[in-house]
Amino acid sequence: MKPTVHDIAAHAGVSLATVDRVLNRRPGVKEATRAKVEATIDTLGYVRDVAAANLAKSRIYPLIFILPDNDNSFMRNLHAEVQEAINRSATERTQIQIVAIKAFDAVALVEALDRAREKEPAGVAFVAIEAPEVVAAALRLRAAGIPVVTLVSDLSDARDHYAGIDNIAAGRTAASLLGRFVGVRAGPVAVLAGSMLVRDHKERLEGFKQVMESDFPHLPVMPVLEGRDEPDRAEELVTAAIAAHPYIRGIYSAGAGNRGLMRALKTRTDSARLAVIAHELTETTRRALIEGTIDAVLHQDAGHEVRSAVRVLKAKADGLPVIAAQERIRLDIFLRDNMP
Amino acid sequence: MKPTVHDIAAHAGVSLATVDRVLNRRPGVKEATRAKVEATIDTLGYVRDVAAANLAKSRIYPLIFILPDNDNSFMRNLHAEVQEAINRSATERTQIQIVAIKAFDAVALVEALDRAREKEPAGVAFVAIEAPEVVAAALRLRAAGIPVVTLVSDLSDARDHYAGIDNIAAGRTAASLLGRFVGVRAGPVAVLAGSMLVRDHKERLEGFKQVMESDFPHLPVMPVLEGRDEPDRAEELVTAAIAAHPYIRGIYSAGAGNRGLMRALKTRTDSARLAVIAHELTETTRRALIEGTIDAVLHQDAGHEVRSAVRVLKAKADGLPVIAAQERIRLDIFLRDNMP
DNA sequence: CTGAAAGCGCTTACAG
DNA sequence: CTGAAAGCGCTTACAG
Numbered sequence: 001m002k003p004t005v006h007d008i009a010a011h012a013g014v015s016l017a018t019v020d021r022v023l024n025r026r027p028g029v030k031e032a033t034r035a036k037v038e039a040t041i042d043t044l045g046y047v048r049d050v051a052a053a054n055l056a057k058s059r060i061y062p063l064i065f066i067l068p069d070n071d072n073s074f075m076r077n078l079h080a081e082v083q084e085a086i087n088r089s090a091t092e093r094t095q096i097q098i099v100a101i102k103a104f105d106a107v108a109l110v111e112a113l114d115r116a117r118e119k120e121p122a123g124v125a126f127v128a129i130e131a132p133e134v135v136a137a138a139l140r141l142r143a144a145g146i147p148v149v150t151l152v153s154d155l156s157d158a159r160d161h162y163a164g165i166d167n168i169a170a171g172r173t174a175a176s177l178l179g180r181f182v183g184v185r186a187g188p189v190a191v192l193a194g195s196m197l198v199r200d201h202k203e204r205l206e207g208f209k210q211v212m213e214s215d216f217p218h219l220p221v222m223p224v225l226e227g228r229d230e231p232d233r234a235e236e237l238v239t240a241a242i243a244a245h246p247y248i249r250g251i252y253s254a255g256a257g258n259r260g261l262m263r264a265l266k267t268r269t270d271s272a273r274l275a276v277i278a279h280e281l282t283e284t285t286r287r288a289l290i291e292g293t294i295d296a297v298l299h300q301d302a303g304h305e306v307r308s309a310v311r312v313l314k315a316k317a318d319g320l321p322v323i324a325a326q327e328r329i330r331l332d333i334f335l336r337d338n339m340p
Numbered sequence: 341m342k343p344t345v346h347d348i349a350a351h352a353g354v355s356l357a358t359v360d361r362v363l364n365r366r367p368g369v370k371e372a373t374r375a376k377v378e379a380t381i382d383t384l385g386y387v388r389d390v391a392a393a394n395l396a397k398s399r400i401y402p403l404i405f406i407l408p409d410n411d412n413s414f415m416r417n418l419h420a421e422v423q424e425a426i427n428r429s430a431t432e433r434t435q436i437q438i439v440a441i442k443a444f445d446a447v448a449l450v451e452a453l454d455r456a457r458e459k460e461p462a463g464v465a466f467v468a469i470e471a472p473e474v475v476a477a478a479l480r481l482r483a484a485g486i487p488v489v490t491l492v493s494d495l496s497d498a499r500d501h502y503a504g505i506d507n508i509a510a511g512r513t514a515a516s517l518l519g520r521f522v523g524v525r526a527g528p529v530a531v532l533a534g535s536m537l538v539r540d541h542k543e544r545l546e547g548f549k550q551v552m553e554s555d556f557p558h559l560p561v562m563p564v565l566e567g568r569d570e571p572d573r574a575e576e577l578v579t580a581a582i583a584a585h586p587y588i589r590g591i592y593s594a595g596a597g598n599r600g601l602m603r604a605l606k607t608r609t610d611s612a613r614l615a616v617i618a619h620e621l622t623e624t625t626r627r628a629l630i631e632g633t634i635d636a637v638l639h640q641d642a643g644h645e646v647r648s649a650v651r652v653l654k655a656k657a658d659g660l661p662v663i664a665a666q667e668r669i670r671l672d673i674f675l676r677d678n679m680p
Numbered sequence: 681c682t683g684a685a686a687g688c689g690c691t692t693a694c695a696g
Numbered sequence: 697c698t699g700a701a702a703g704c705g706c707t708t709a710c711a712g
Contacts, residue, residue, distance in 0.1 A: 015683040047430045051391040052705035090387045172677035333673040337512035355699040392689035
């Protein structure tokens with residue numbers, strides 16, 4: 001039989017309350033007593049029943065998710081997935097609040113992080129912007145003992161965990177696929193991103209350039225087009241780029257706003273095959289994959305990211321370890337053939 | 341506040357025991373009482389606290405995993421992942437037994453399934469072999485009220501859930517990548533599989549042929565080489581195939597035994613680039629990806645599959661619904677650039 | 681510094 | 697057919 005707190009108490013000759021104090025490293029236990037109880041825990045091979053503990057604590061986890069109000073499919077989907085998590089609140093003992101803020105706005109993000117801290121939640125998850133003041137705000141949260149998880153886009157060393165993909169690898173993968181799909185013909189390659197202020201896009205570009213330069217020197221990478229993840233702006237930029245460079249061989253869309261990219265591609269008069277790699281499987285990219293306008297889509301599962309963020313925040317709030325393998329967010333590669 | 345059984349009891353004017361009977365559809369409740377309680381449940385919006393219920397039941401889930409004793413990295417890893425699940429038994433309230441049987445042996449599998457049934461576990465997971473007698477044995481389990489999950493390789497309509505990838509999509513994906521990587525040069529393509537007795541390999545081949553025939557007619561698919569997932573046999577078969585077809589353009593390794601494939605490729609004297617797609621990221625395929633011998637690896641995460649199987653079996657045993665999106669096992673595509 | 685008792689939300693014999 | 701009471705493995709005031 002699995003030993004319980006009762007067994008520990010009996011064997012160590014103490015009360016349940018004392019066992020509990022030792023188990024939870026609470027103060028007010030004589031060192032000798034603590035040692036005795038810990039020895040018993042070891043010899044009996046006791047493992048705490050977390051479910052029972054939570055029940056006794058009537059523990060609920062108030063969590064705050066700070067999300068940009070970006071109007072693109074990926075962000076809308078991310079909101080929807082957090083909403084799904086809210087629907088599971090009852091069974092997961094969470095109480096999740098969504099705070100929507102202006103996209104790519106570090107000031108708004110800092111303000112939201114500070115407001116969140118005042119509410120003393122069990123944890124905060126947010127889509128990071130790479131800026132010193134954001135790092136500082138995240139550190140203030142952690143200093144207040146509130147676990148912090150970055151979602152989708154990371155922030156170096158200022159968080160407990162990052163729930164998102166490896167974006168350098170994503171960029172490298174995009175380059176490998178694009179280079180191979182183009183083949184031997186030479187010509188420039190365009191890159192469309194949202195903003196260089198967010199780390200995910202910056203890292204994708206970095207990885208992409210690494211591989212293009214080393215493996216496909218006949219396909220020079222043009223200066224990045226910053227579309228702010230807005231379809232209209234993306235359309236303009238890509239249309240102009242295509243007009244200026246008739247021998248363009250491929251496009252890597254590292255951000256969102258692919259509806260605009262699709263419209264721009266339709267204006268192309270050159271019949272030569274253009275290799276296109278984009279991010280995030282949405283209605284737009286799915287259709288483009290089927291039609292053959294896009295060759296491959298790199299994707300991250302927002303549902304996984306949100307569920308992982310919730311699990312990690314709860315675990316961190318309880319001071320429990322995280323199963324790294326289970327929380328790793330994979331880079332999905334979708335071709336026409338393996339779409340879910 | 342979330343309503344509890346106490347609230348239901350009070351509002352409906354019955355005892356806790358009666359509420360529990362209604363909640364768990366146990367017999368021995370007057371119809372009128374049942375209706376009254378159910379109405380209260382609805383109006384209060386009660387949701388059962390599964391953790392508390394399990395605690396009260398002291399519920400543990402005895403599960404049986406039947407795995408082939410195949411000596412290849414993938415199967416060894418699968419065993420290891422089940423072992424990991426066993427290590428988590430205490431916290432997950434499971435009690436998992438591994439039954440190892442001879443690979444590709446339907447008789448041994450049927451026997452193991454029947455033995456498992458006699459032990460009356462809360463659920464059974466197994467790597468299926470496509471054969472009528474296996475279907476019958478699986479149905480006997482289900483008839484005995486024991487939930488059945490197929491793992492890695494499926495069995496049509498004879499199980500409650502399949503924890504594995506979509507293998508037709510895997511084959512199609514392999515073809516799309518292979519075809520594009522080869523480019524315009526014509527020549528035959530070889531396929532190495534384990535056995536056509538298991539559905540996963542059969543479906544991969546099916547998907548592969550579909551796309552090769554429709555999209556890459558200049559790359560005819562040679563008759564499948566059945567290596568039984570044994571490295572030595574795979575080496576022989578591939579070496580012979582390469583010798584017989586000097587203009588071979590690509591190889592799709594749909595099964596295991598890639599160590600043998602690697603050895604065979606080393607014997608090739610022709611310097612022309614050969615496109616190779618294999619399955620499962622192991623030490624062998626990882627090294628080959630880095631060296632450039634293999635171009636892409638299609639992969640399934642055995643850890644995910646095992647965790648999913650455990651979750652699903654527990655849920656089914658409790659008559660609970662399964663979150664489909666969470667249990668979907670994705671087809672991972674690894675290039676040199678995005679290996680974990 | 682330590683312990684006895686009640687309680688978290690459910691289920692389970694047992695009695696009627 | 698129905699209910700009162702004890703218990704699952706923990707935690708939490710409260711008292712000493």
